Amino acid sequence: MVALQRGLLMSKKVVELPDIPAAGEELEDYVAALFQASGHYVEKSIVGSDPADIFELDIVTTDYAHEGAMRRLTEVKGGGWGYTDLFKVVGWMKYLKIQHGAFFITRWDDRKTAPSKMGPLGLDVVCFDDFRAAPEEFTEKGFGTFAAQELIELWRHSYGVERRFVKLLHKQAKKGDEGAKAAKAYHRQINNGTFLARAPEESLALLYEAYGEHPKLTRGYAHELDGVAFDPQSESPDSASYRAMLFEGKYPELQACTYLEHRARLSILKAAVDYALAHPDGTPELILEDGKNWIFQGLTYHALPATFHRGMTWLREQPNFSRYATFWQQLLWGWGGFYLDDREEQEFEWMSRYSGIPVEEVPLALEAFDRFFPIPGGWFINAGPTDVRMVKMVPWIFQGIGAHHRRVQYGLNEQLNLSALNPSSQYTLSDLSKRINCAVDFLLEQR
Structure with missing residues (x-):
């Protein structure tokens, strides 16, 4: 595995992983990475x-x-x-x-x-x-088997980001940040609270409840960092901290919140997949028994938002929908939430190999967030005048993991020279390098 190191001609900061992981979190991350890297x-x-x-x-x-x-x-x-x-x-x-x-x-x-x-x-x-x-x-x-053993170390780095995000939010919550306290509680809800649900529809109800309570978590916390009271329902787009997070990769505590918001969406997508598998014959309907008593079947499911039901209708039509949650987990935290427009054919082939989704269906799988969580303009945007086609609001630090992934995928040299990608846009290299530098600095600073 090529070392996770800052861009060429920058300071030689590097994040190294031990060949023998220590007991505790390092060992857990290693075993989890084996499973993640095998699909x-x-x-x-x-x-x-x-x-x-x-x-x-x-x-x-x-x-x-x-x-x-x-x-x-x-x-x-x-x-x-x-x-x-x-x-x-x-x-x-x-x-x-x-x-x-x-x-x-x-x-x-x-x-x-x-x-x-x-x-x-x-x-x-x-x-x-x-x-x-x-x-x-x-x-x-x-x-399981590995499409590429290099993915093991990639996921170890990705888990390192995840753990540090959670620890940073706990640290900021102890300092009294209301946004961090809300994010800490939100993490408990989406990581722990829904796992023991008795059925996928119960899990979905709990997830949507948590999702609805924190519609503007990151923006609300950004206003708090600007000196205004925290408001998770904030509609105001004007925030210096928010812009610095979005366009410069600043404020890792805000990036941790965008990570949680995407985690919630991913959890809903997984629960939707599980529900469709548990009910292959379709959604249970309300039925009338003996002409007298109403028997309510699937009441929790029917109470879910209309956007979810439209998403489920679309999901059931896809031949390989069962792999969509795994695909999106790989996309967000392994690929960095983006693909390179000028290398789309090659990148879709890799995504297909790692997820098990036929390459011709990869564009359909990429529609999942738009189908379940529709927003104006859709979730995918071009990151300025570059070849990077990315999911909105994926943290810069995870984008850095994805940029590093390209170093490995494209077999770049030991100097980690991204210019070997020879992108069609002159801004792509600096864009990817900034993200890698952001990831390296965060992992080293939060040790």
Whole structure:
């Protein structure tokens, strides 16, 4: 993997990943990256309560390549572990009705018989005692294959941004920023609060409720940073902080809020996919029983916004809709929310290979946000006079991850010279370099 480093002729700041991830967050990110790089939809660090006890799930993945969808609960341990830990995961699996589980460790601790004992319970126990062989072992165990192993490190960098965004918002909330407090609560709602919903339609209702409570989260927080009271319903577009975030990549706390707003949209799209898979014969209707009593079926679903119902009608018509949530997760946090207009054919081929969506259907998949969350002018814009065709409001820092991705995809030289792209627009190189520099600076400053 080419190092995540600032642009050519800039200071030699570089973000390096250890070959052997440390226990804790680094190890969780590594295992999650294996799943993400092999085409799974990944959810991380889910905290729940039931109701007097609190539990945290390291990783939950969904494989939409199977008929329907296959979920897997994964726990990661870098230190001491025992059979109590294994049975705890099995208990979570039963409670959450997840049939497949995995427990990743870095040493056996004289328990090499664990795989044979836990396998019949649906829990695979895997030891990564040699990380040079970890991707190969991951594939041999049947978890998935990689279109490109370089994606593993890409996703480790992406998770690094995600974690730092959340930590930054917590830090600013402790300082008293009302916008950060609201963003912290919003993150809990979309990351944790909807996961334990009993059905996709309940999850959708909770997501839309949270989404409706924070329609202008980033803009409201920007006004607070400008010296005005925080207002998540703010309609005023005039904000110096907001413009600096949007056009210069400033204010990472505001970028973290735009990340959360897109996370909410992505979560709604995933719940929509899950609902369509759970109800392949269509939406339940209200029915009349015995000519007397009304039986209300799918009342929660019918109460969702009209834009959602129109989106669902469109979604069901797409032959590979089951992969759309995974596609958009890859697009936003791996590709940086953009593609290069002058290299569209090549980039769509890569997107197809990584997501499993036929290349001719990639343009349809790119319509998903416009279908579910219609806005004037649509979600895709050209970033000024460049070849960058991007989703509105994707944080500069994630755009930097995507720009770095192009370095790797196009096999650029060790000097990381983006000019080898030879773009059709003279402004594309500086545009991509600024985003990479923004990502590197943020990752180093927020260590």
